Amino acid sequence: MEVLNKIAVDNLRHYLQIPSVHPNVDYNECVELLQTIGKDLSLPVEVIFVKPKKPVVIITWKGQRPELKSILLNSHMDVVPVFEEEWKYKPFSAEIVDGKIYARGSQDMKSIGIQYLEAIRRLKLEGHTFKRTIYVCFVPDEEIGGKDGMNLFVQTEFFKKMKVGASLDESVATEKNEFRVFYGEKNCWQFTIHCKGPTGHGSLLLERTAGEKVTHLLNKAYAYRSAQKKIMSGDPTNIFGNIASINCTKIRGGVQDNVIPQEIAISFDCRIPSSYSQKDFEEMLIQWCREAGGDCDIEYHQKEEPVLDTPIDESNIFWNAFKRAAEKLKIQFDTHICCATSDSRYLRKVGVSAFGFSPINNTPILMHSHNEYIGLDTFLNGIEIYREIISELATAE
Numbered sequence: 476m477e478v479l480n481k482i483a484v485d486n487l488r489h490y491l492q493i494p495s496v497h498p499n500v501d502y503n504e505c506v507e508l509l510q511t512i513g514k515d516l517s518l519p520v521e522v523i524f525v526k527p528k529k530p531v532v533i534i535t536w537k538g539q540r541p542e543l544k545s546i547l548l549n550s551h552m553d554v555v556p557v558f559e560e561e562w563k564y565k566p567f568s569a570e571i572v573d574g575k576i577y578a579r580g581s582q583d584m585k586s587i588g589i590q591y592l593e594a595i596r597r598l599k600l601e602g603h604t605f606k607r608t609i610y611v612c613f614v615p616d617e618e619i620g621g622k623d624g625m626n627l628f629v630q631t632e633f634f635k636k637m638k639v640g641a642s643l644d645e646s647v648a649t650e651k652n653e654f655r656v657f658y659g660e661k662n663c664w665q666f667t668i669h670c671k672g673p674t675g676h677g678s679l680l681l682e683r684t685a686g687e688k689v690t691h692l693l694n695k696a697y698a699y700r701s702a703q704k705k706i707m708s709g710d711p712t713n714i715f716g717n718i719a720s721i722n723c724t725k726i727r728g729g730v731q732d733n734v735i736p737q738e739i740a741i742s743f744d745c746r747i748p749s750s751y752s753q754k755d756f757e758e759m760l761i762q763w764c765r766e767a768g769g770d771c772d773i774e775y776h777q778k779e780e781p782v783l784d785t786p787i788d789e790s791n792i793f794w795n796a797f798k799r800a801a802e803k804l805k806i807q808f809d810t811h812i813c814c815a816t817s818d819s820r821y822l823r824k825v826g827v828s829a830f831g832f833s834p835i836n837n838t839p840i841l842m843h844s845h846n847e848y849i850g851l852d853t854f855l856n857g858i859e860i861y862r863e864i865i866s867e868l869a870t871a872e
């Protein structure tokens with residue numbers, strides 16, 4: 476076992492030492508490392524370029540009954556930028572200090588990609604085979620929305636031939652003993668409302684000015700926000716997932732201190748749960764603009780069609796398999812709607828049962844933060860957790 480643990484930690488450190496960091500990520504070194512590990516596991520490795528410089532690496536462990544729906548173990552190769560001066564240890568050196576590996580990507584989510592492979596190494600060594608084919612995929616660009624990553628990959632013939640039934644991807648670390656599973660995510664809308672009105676000397680009291688319209692819209696938005704917060708505080712089981720959020724993120728306008736501006740543009744970020752009617756939400760925005768006095772035009776930057784949540788009831792054999800694994804492992808988890816956007820939405824869109832799960836508990840959430848780390852024990856324990864979850868998913872019926 477010690478030898479296997481050393482291989483796992485060495486592979487993780489090597490992967491973390493590759494600075495696959497935005498912007499303009501060079502994925503070559505990641506691809507080479509994954510090809511080496513795949514070869515070491517005696518598994519075929521394929522590399523598909525969904526766009527120039529945007530590789531997807533697919534490692535395949537073929538099942539005894541390849542006609543069945545397969546299992547996809549997904550992770551992304553890219554990481555978010557670092558502010559090196561804030562780090563205690565260099566973010567791409569993967570130093571081990573007091574039993575923790577410090578590096579960008581140690582939680583989000585290079586550890587998980589390696590855990591999948593090391594769990595498979597152990598299962599293979601023990602002589603296991605499964606009826607469902609298992610694919611381990613490494614995708615680019617998740618941290619910039621996945622448009623040139625998973626979004627394109629699910630549209631390829633290669634992906635269609637994989638016949639994926641269920642997938643695993645990341646969730647978040649938890650400070651508690653229990654883990655967190657995501658089964659859906661909020662829909663993200665980002666838009667700018669261009670509020671127009673009469674312009675003139677700053678001393679005048681003109682009617683229906685851009686400033687008054689902005690005031691009305693901000694009042695409406697923040698009243699709605701307060702009401703949503705109130706719903707959340709009244710529901711002890713709900714952290715954040717089942718309510719909508721709205722925040723004003725930008726305000727621009729004006730030319731000079733003594734001139735009433737012709738236009739003020741305000742931008743918003745909204746996250747809407749799939750249980751809300753998107754149509755009602757849009758109508759509410761139009762209503763606000765009308766009440767503000769008109770001449771308020773909404774320009775959408777991001778407005779995707781809502782994606783159905785993955786069912787988490789008895790009807791879903793993959794969910795039953797996941798729960799069986801958790802029971803065997805005696806681990807506790809809670810289920811949530813993810814408040815951000817992740818690659819799982821592209822998979823759900825094409826009918827895959829997608830679950831977000833990160834086997835990182837009793838650990839502060841340091842994704843996208845400095846001094847990101849994962850405990851060695853936590854990392855190695857995660858391999859054992861995946862061993863069970865993969866076994867159950869790959870035999871689900």
Ligand SMILES: [Zn+2]
Nearest residue numbers: 583584617645
């Ligand atoms: Zn991530």
